[in-house]
Amino acid sequence: xxKFTSTKLLRGYPCTHRQWKAESHCRFVHGYSRDFYxxxxxxxxxxxxxxxxxxxxxxxxKWLASMFDHTFLSxxxxxxxxxxxxLDKEGVLQLRVLPNAGMEGTxxxxxxxxxxxxxxxxxxxxxxxxxxxxxxxxxSAYLEADETPDRV
Numbered sequence: 001x002x003k004f005t006s007t008k009l010l011r012g013y014p015c016t017h018r019q020w021k022a023e024s025h026c027r028f029v030h031g032y033s034r035d036f037y038x039x040x041x042x043x044x045x046x047x048x049x050x051x052x053x054x055x056x057x058x059x060x061x062k063w064l065a066s067m068f069d070h071t072f073l074s075x076x077x078x079x080x081x082x083x084x085x086x087l088d089k090e091g092v093l094q095l096r097v098l099p100n101a102g103m104e105g106t107x108x109x110x111x112x113x114x115x116x117x118x119x120x121x122x123x124x125x126x127x128x129x130x131x132x133x134x135x136x137x138x139x140s141a142y143l144e145a146d147e148t149p150d151r152v
Contacts, residue, residue: 003041005129006051010061011035013068016093017101020078032135034068036110037142039130040118052118052126060117064110070094073101103141107133111143 016031040052072093074084081097088095098109115128132142 001043003043004045004051005039005041006054008038008040008052008054008057009035010038010064013064015068015071015073015096017073018078019102020075020080029072034106035134036064037130037132037134038114038128040126041129042122042126044125046125052122056121059121060114063113063117067096071096073098073106075099075101075105103133103135103139104143107131107141107143111145115145 012033013036014031014033016029018029019026021027042051045051046053072084072088073096074081076097076099078084078101084093084095087093099105100108110133111128111131114131118126118128128145130142130144132140134140
């Protein structure tokens, strides 16, 4: 059975992170204005003929802003996490803890959350097939899901 696909690019989420395990300059706190590119799929279109109603993505945009707009992302195993928590408590930064704050880990984290949101929004009719997280014009990472829509 054929599937339909649509895409959406959401831009301009400035945040910082660090790759504490890196032996390069990536171990230092640095930031980018991240962009998120989504591919959605379904086997049956809405009555309007859409895969996903882009006007209905307000909750996705709200969640992305709460996670990535002027925030500091820390990996949950960062040895400085407690210090970052103190800085968050003192109002110096807005801490968000992810399993892995790197680009690949962020792609997984965003996929997991947004795929569930799309599943719930469409009562399982549509799903996310790809999430690309771009940290600048040169670097990105993406997660491409299996073809089966039952992964929520």
